[in-house]
Amino acid sequence: MVQQGWVVSQVNQGFPALNTMFPGGTDMTVLNELPSWDWSSLFRPHVWGYLLFGLNVGMAWHWWVPAFVLVSSCYLLAVTLLPRRPVTAALISIALFFTPFLQWWYGPSTLFSVAWPLLAMAAVVWVLVDTRRWVRIVWSVATGYFAVTLAMGLYVPYIIPGLLVFLTFSVGFLFRVRPWAVGGARAAWGRLTPLIASGLAAIVITAVWALTRIATFDAIQSTVYPGQRLAATGGVLVGDPYLAGIGGAPWNQALKAIPGGSLLGLNSSESSSVILLSLFVLPGLIWFAVRSFGSKHRVDWLLVSAVLLFALIAAYLLVPGWDAVAHVLQLDRVPAERFRVVFVVLLPLFAILVVDHVDRAETKRAWIVGLCCSVFAAVIIFALWSRIRSLNPEILGLAPTWKIIAVLLVLMTLLLFIKRGVVAAAAMLLVASVLMGWGVNPIYQGVFDLSKTDTGEAILKADKAETGVWIGIGSYETMAILVESGVSSLSGVQNYPTEQMWDEIDPTSKYENEWNRLGQVQWSLGTGALKIANPQANLIAVTVDPCSSFAQDEVSYILADSPVSAELDCVLEKSTIQQGQVEMRIYEIVPAGRG
Structure with a gap:
């Protein structure tokens, strides 16, 4: 609103850069993703509809363009790493869109914070693998452009988690393909040059934008609220001691009916979460990563980096006492409740990593690992249900499909590890996601x-x-x-x-x-x-x-x-x-x- x-x-004011409603004016090119006839709007494709087509079309444009970028970015990453599974890629991408966390926090800054790391990870794969220069340039330009879009959204608590996933993936994939093995370090740098140049250009553009609005940034930074806030490590247990909020996605259907706070959170938006697929399949990825050290092939550093990343995230959320290190890593700029966005990015990534390994594995016994993971998922869901039943049972009655969702998630976890069951697993993920996120934002026409x-x-x-x-x-x-x-x-x-x-x-x-x-x-x-x-x-x-x-x-x-x-x-x-x-x-x- x-x-x-x-x-x-x-x-009504003609899209000025300085809106004069408040005496003295308010800068419309910083915060809130608003349309204006300012050069920075070139990097905000979601506001073009207002400027070109008026209010009603502009609102629809503003709503759906970030969604299109999100779904497209997820699909591109999935189909890049799983080229023979376009249907699976499509199902996972649509499921991501209906994630409760995204639906309750729906907006450009939220969706782009998930879309960009997915797009950037796909770009890393292409620039390191494809030999055609124009392909590497196209991917690099797209990544750099949307990096500026993301930066201008200015919501640091959403930007940092996605950036962390991207950097970890990049290092892991770089060591997986080892481009220096053919052509040496010079060849490797040559492949990365377009992406690095695009990143530097994005930094320069963002810096120019920020420096030309330094007075606005100073005013924002000097406020009493929200001001500059730093979070402590282990913070999730302070606000969510039973982990019902961060793990409560199967019951997020209740958020449409709960008038105020509950065991899941302070309000509906704060209570929204994401399917913890990354946690459900984590034991399997750990097993695959450990086995790669003893295989006749090279160590799969992409899997290793993914596991280490999850360990870092878990440590930040659950383990107190290392604030100084977290500050160096800039993790403390992300409150624990906002860090849930990282699990949105990890949802498709970890699903893709599992399927990628299953497709390439020489053994057919991955289903045993999948069975263990599905039991692990069932135990987690049961533990959360037990807490909710004893402390806030009203939630169960307001989420009538939670049992269906729970069964779907457990079966999905198992089927992800079975080559012929992957499409069914992706379909189950989609159904579960739709059941949780459908109706949060009703469809309407006009403004x-x-x-x-x-x-x-x-x-x-x-x-x-x-x-x-x-x-x-x-x-x-x-x-x-x-x-x-x-x-x-x-x-x-x-x-x-x-x-x-x-x-x-x-x-x-x-x-x-x-x-x-x-x-x-x-x-x-x-x-x-x-x-x-x-x-x-x-x-x-x-x-x-x-x-x-x-x-x-x-x-x-x-x-x-x-x-x-x-x-x-x-x-x-x-x-x-x-x-x-x-x-x-x-x-x-x-x-x-x-x-």
Whole structure:
């Protein structure tokens, strides 16, 4: 809702780089993935629809382009490593899209944080294996381009886990194919040159973008909330001591019905997780990796690197006491609950690694390993079910298909290790994923533009007659209508505080700790001195006297969804608009004695 409000505001203001709704303006090229006529939009393909086709088509474009990139990237990686299994690749890719974590946190920054490492890993394979220069260049350019897209999304807690997977995979695959064995180190560097050059170009472009917006970044970094937060190692056990949240994907269907917090998490989004396929098949990958050391072939360093990566992730989530090392690795910039995104990236990767090994294995006994892994998966699911049943049994009743999902996951784990069962395993993964993620985001057509409502048109009419600054009091809807109408307003969700606006509201900076944060600016009327408080970390509640010098000088209009108290002076009702079941009122701030 926050992002859509800013999008409509951008449409109504003509897609400026600096949106002037808040006094002083807000940079639209940083945070929230918003459309603007700025050069940085060249690297945001998901906003092109707004700029080229308008609001309604633009919203659909914004929704589906990241999804297309995600599914395509997953398919490309899968079909690159499993060229004879296009159906399996397609099923896994679609299953990834329906992962509950992605559905509940759906947005460009989330989807690109998963799509890019998958695309980049596929690129590593092609640049190291394919001898055609143009192929290596195409893959490198695509990877570099979307690296900029990912970086401009700016959500570091999602970027770092995917980057970690990519780097680990790259090292493992490099040692698996050993390109220096044929042609020496020079030949190996020659193959990697296009990808390295593309990466450096992406870094330069991102640096230019950031440096030309350094004031905005300084404002964001200096906020009290969210500010710069570092997480401690072993943090998952603090917020999720029973691991029901991180492992609760089979019961994520309940998140659509749970009104608040539960054993799974604080709310539906925070509770969403991912099928822990990487954990289910981990014993099998460990077995394959260990056996490769004693085989007549070379050690499979790709499997070894994957196992070591999982060990590092598990250590960060579960083992406290090594914060200094985690800081060097930048892991502490990712809160434990956000680190779940790494398991989304690992889901297709570990499935692919298992199938790749099974397809290349000379023995037909991999099913024994698969059986052990399926028993391991069953034990994990049973342990989680036992905890949920004893501590929060309501969840079980709100997830009616969890038993079906559990059976599918156990069978899927077994069939992944059987050559003829791989397609069936991928199909089961898809069915389980759809059962968990379907309906989280209902399909709808078009955008409900609040500026086109009767209230929105009344606001624009009043502002056109005499331009002024607005505040909204009452429900969230008053703020949303003002934001989408594009008028100058002190109500809305600020990404960071604009200096001009808060110099006007709080010239002595008495309440700087309260307003220097990302949050919703919510107004109410009262008497006496202006007051600012934080009922919650991301809410800035301002109480103002309409007769105060600030209101008289800086505020022109009030939009309210209920009558203003008759005891308050300096407020004059201009119009009443029937908006559905609610009467919206527009008031004008006037000198004392006229209200």
